[in-house]
Amino acid sequence: MMKIAVLAGDGIGPEIIAQAVRVLDTLKTDGLAIELEYGLIGGCAVDATGEPYPAATHQLASQADAVLLGAVGGPKYDALPRHQRPERGLLAIRKELNLFANLRPAILYPELANASSLKYDVVAGLDIMIVRELTGDIYFGEPRGIETRDGQRVGFNTMIYSESEIRRIAHVAFQAAAKRQGKLCSVDKMNVLECTQLWRDVVIEVAKEYPQVTLSHMLVDNAAMQLVRTPKQFDVIVTGNMFGDILSDEASMLTGSIGMLPSASLDENNKGLYEPIHGSAPDIAGKDLANPLATILSAAMMLRYTFNREEAAQRIENAVKKVLAAGYRTKDIDESGMKTVGTKAMGDAVLSAM
Amino acid sequence: MMKIAVLAGDGIGPEIIAQAVRVLDTLKTDGLAIELEYGLIGGCAVDATGEPYPAATHQLASQADAVLLGAVGGPKYDALPRHQRPERGLLAIRKELNLFANLRPAILYPELANASSLKYDVVAGLDIMIVRELTGDIYFGEPRGIETRDGQRVGFNTMIYSESEIRRIAHVAFQAAAKRQGKLCSVDKMNVLECTQLWRDVVIEVAKEYPQVTLSHMLVDNAAMQLVRTPKQFDVIVTGNMFGDILSDEASMLTGSIGMLPSASLDENNKGLYEPIHGSAPDIAGKDLANPLATILSAAMMLRYTFNREEAAQRIENAVKKVLAAGYRTKDIDESGMKTVGTKAMGDAVLSAM
Ligand SMILES: CC(C)[C@H](C(=O)O)[C@@H](O)C(=O)O
Numbered sequence: 110m111m112k113i114a115v116l117a118g119d120g121i122g123p124e125i126i127a128q129a130v131r132v133l134d135t136l137k138t139d140g141l142a143i144e145l146e147y148g149l150i151g152g153c154a155v156d157a158t159g160e161p162y163p164a165a166t167h168q169l170a171s172q173a174d175a176v177l178l179g180a181v182g183g184p185k186y187d188a189l190p191r192h193q194r195p196e197r198g199l200l201a202i203r204k205e206l207n208l209f210a211n212l213r214p215a216i217l218y219p220e221l222a223n224a225s226s227l228k229y230d231v232v233a234g235l236d237i238m239i240v241r242e243l244t245g246d247i248y249f250g251e252p253r254g255i256e257t258r259d260g261q262r263v264g265f266n267t268m269i270y271s272e273s274e275i276r277r278i279a280h281v282a283f284q285a286a287a288k289r290q291g292k293l294c295s296v297d298k299m300n301v302l303e304c305t306q307l308w309r310d311v312v313i314e315v316a317k318e319y320p321q322v323t324l325s326h327m328l329v330d331n332a333a334m335q336l337v338r339t340p341k342q343f344d345v346i347v348t349g350n351m352f353g354d355i356l357s358d359e360a361s362m363l364t365g366s367i368g369m370l371p372s373a374s375l376d377e378n379n380k381g382l383y384e385p386i387h388g389s390a391p392d393i394a395g396k397d398l399a400n401p402l403a404t405i406l407s408a409a410m411m412l413r414y415t416f417n418r419e420e421a422a423q424r425i426e427n428a429v430k431k432v433l434a435a436g437y438r439t440k441d442i443d444e445s446g447m448k449t450v451g452t453k454a455m456g457d458a459v460l461s462a463m
Numbered sequence: 464m465m466k467i468a469v470l471a472g473d474g475i476g477p478e479i480i481a482q483a484v485r486v487l488d489t490l491k492t493d494g495l496a497i498e499l500e501y502g503l504i505g506g507c508a509v510d511a512t513g514e515p516y517p518a519a520t521h522q523l524a525s526q527a528d529a530v531l532l533g534a535v536g537g538p539k540y541d542a543l544p545r546h547q548r549p550e551r552g553l554l555a556i557r558k559e560l561n562l563f564a565n566l567r568p569a570i571l572y573p574e575l576a577n578a579s580s581l582k583y584d585v586v587a588g589l590d591i592m593i594v595r596e597l598t599g600d601i602y603f604g605e606p607r608g609i610e611t612r613d614g615q616r617v618g619f620n621t622m623i624y625s626e627s628e629i630r631r632i633a634h635v636a637f638q639a640a641a642k643r644q645g646k647l648c649s650v651d652k653m654n655v656l657e658c659t660q661l662w663r664d665v666v667i668e669v670a671k672e673y674p675q676v677t678l679s680h681m682l683v684d685n686a687a688m689q690l691v692r693t694p695k696q697f698d699v700i701v702t703g704n705m706f707g708d709i710l711s712d713e714a715s716m717l718t719g720s721i722g723m724l725p726s727a728s729l730d731e732n733n734k735g736l737y738e739p740i741h742g743s744a745p746d747i748a749g750k751d752l753a754n755p756l757a758t759i760l761s762a763a764m765m766l767r768y769t770f771n772r773e774e775a776a777q778r779i780e781n782a783v784k785k786v787l788a789a790g791y792r793t794k795d796i797d798e799s800g801m802k803t804v805g806t807k808a809m810g811d812a813v814l815s816a817m
């Protein structure tokens with residue numbers, strides 16, 4: 110039995126999750142043993158329980174094999190104190206479930222090449238996998254806070270990595286590269302930060318176990334440039350939580366269609382949380398305008414990484430390619446001459462294509 | 464008397480500096496009271512003295528009104544211990560001279576629009592000013608290091624800002640915005656980092672003194688996206704040292720011609736260090752191939768910011784525009800149908816245009 114916890118979250122979360130659930134239901138009807146259970150996270154969880162990651166959700170997620178998440182956050186919650194903000198729910202579930210390996214593919218769909226702000230030749234065929242460490246770094250490092258020192262406020266955080274943390278994410282990245290084009294680029298700022306000097310040292314040590322992968326290193330500022338200049342030079346990029354946050358968003362925007370990009374966050378045993386990389390888009394919530402494809406593709410990633418069901422994953426991915434080829438477009442990826450559809454109609458199209 | 468310390472540095476440094484010096488010499492001949500003194504920094508300083516920022520250079524730079532710098536670093540120095548690496552020279556001079564305000568314009572020259580990897584409409588007319596704090600943040604924060612804890616290596620650094628550090632860079636940014644389109648975007652990661660929560664709080668406080676400037680805030684991951692998606696939405700961006708390192712390099716690459724971009728790093732009294740944003744390009748050093756325009760434009764920034772000689776600054780900038788319009792191109796910005804020239808010939812062209 111594949112036990113999946115479904116956390117729709119806020120904004121467009123419930124709408125896009127609904128379409129991904131229909132896809133999973135189809136697989137179920139066709140024989141996969143899928144069981145879905147629903148829980149709260151983010152702003153809606155704060156509304157209901159006062160906490161963005163309630164104990165009940167933690168229990169549900171802990172007992173599930175995988176989590177499918179929509180999105181969290183919205184203007185309604187902006188004024189809440191720090192510990193109640195919706196994104197604390199996201200940080201908490203990552204940390205509590207030990208989901209240290211964040212896989213973020215940046216793929217350009219040929220049909221959507223016009224959506225990119227980059228020139229066609231620069232991005233045509235783009236297929237990068239960013240492997241971002243997700244439970245360490247300055248996101249969780251202590252000490253942290255805002256204090257008064259010598260009569261003035263001082264804000265501080267701690268960037269920190271241990272060699273075991275670096276080693277385990279490096280293994281994930283080398284293995285991903287070995288299954289792809291065999292090229293791994295590790296991004297750090299070793300010329301300034303000791304923390305990332307250790308990062309580089311440990312990645313070089315781990316590389317010995319993967320002679321089939323070509324390892325290179327790049328400073329984060331240069332990586333931010335190279336992603337704009339010649340993004341296709343990259344196959345797999347591995348980096349820490351903070352740099353990964355920035356670079357993976359930059360990389361995703363190269364495709365021009367962040368409504369299309371899924372992500373996986375895995376623990377040591379490939380238990381995972383799957384979510385679209387886009388946010389909760391409160392401005393279009395409830396209007397049947399959101400693009401459900403990133404969430405549907407997140408479900409495909411789940412079948413691949415957690416459940417090892419490559420065939421089912423590809424069935425979904427091929428269905429998405431078919432609907433794009435057939436001209437179906439939600440508003441975010443629309444172009445003249447195409448069939449503009451809403452969230453639900455896009456779900457319908459994927460279901461028929463399956 | 465305008466006392467300028469000239470630190471050519473490594474790689475292409477001497478060649479590009481030579482052309483900027485010719486430009487300054489021309490202004491001198493035409494009546495400006497300029498005095499140049501030469502010193503060592505980076506790898507060449509290590510070769511000569513064992514230190515990347517020798518005491519003699521510090522004395523020279525301290526006594527000068529402004530510093531013109533080429534570039535530092537090269538493969539020869541990669542194996543040196545941390546404290547001897549060329550870039551330590553750069554970090555040391557910034558810190559010792561208290562050059563906390565790094566101004567990095569990202570301007571697209573209409574003649575060079577093709578060089579950008581972004582679509583013409585996305586970048587045509589691009590003119591962003593990035594104001595990066597340069598003497599604080601995780602670059603200089605303590606504690607820092609690599610230690611063994613519980614039997615394994617741990618690397619750590621400290622991101623830290625005090626309210627006075629934030630306040631003074633905010634003032635620089637608001638003043639820059641007030642002289643431009645009046646739009647300032649402050650970039651932070653307040654949803655995760657307390658340090659940058661303080662950043663946001665203080666920037667909002669300072670904003671009260673600049674009612675003519677419209678302030679907005681953006682999370683760093685979103686900023687990395689928006690720079691790719693719609694860069695022209697920005698006028699002035701202000702951010703910390705680390706995020707500024709990444710975003711300013713990303714922004715510069717939007718123009719496609721980092722051989723064209725100057726920078727200024729200023730203290731409280733507008734004493735400044737001026738340097739091209741590109742590196743020492745060891746692969747083309749000594750071959751008369753490097754583009755001297757970023758360094759020449761850095762000299763123009765020097766006249767503007769440190770010496771308040773707007774007219775002389777514009778004379779240089781207009782000369783650069785003229786040589787571009789006349790079709791002169793070094794290899795990095797070359798296109799078919801243009802006049803390909805070397806470093807020195809590009810300097811000649813600028814001199815005649817002046
Ligand atoms: C919402 C925020 C805390 C989160 C992060 O910074 O990790 C988001 O930007 C992401 O990349 O998933």
Ligand SMILES: CC(C)[C@H](C(=O)O)[C@@H](O)C(=O)O
Nearest residue numbers: 300301330550551553554708
């Ligand atoms: C060389 C390096 C230390 C430096 C920095 O990170 O500040 C460089 O990247 C820059 O932006 O001037």
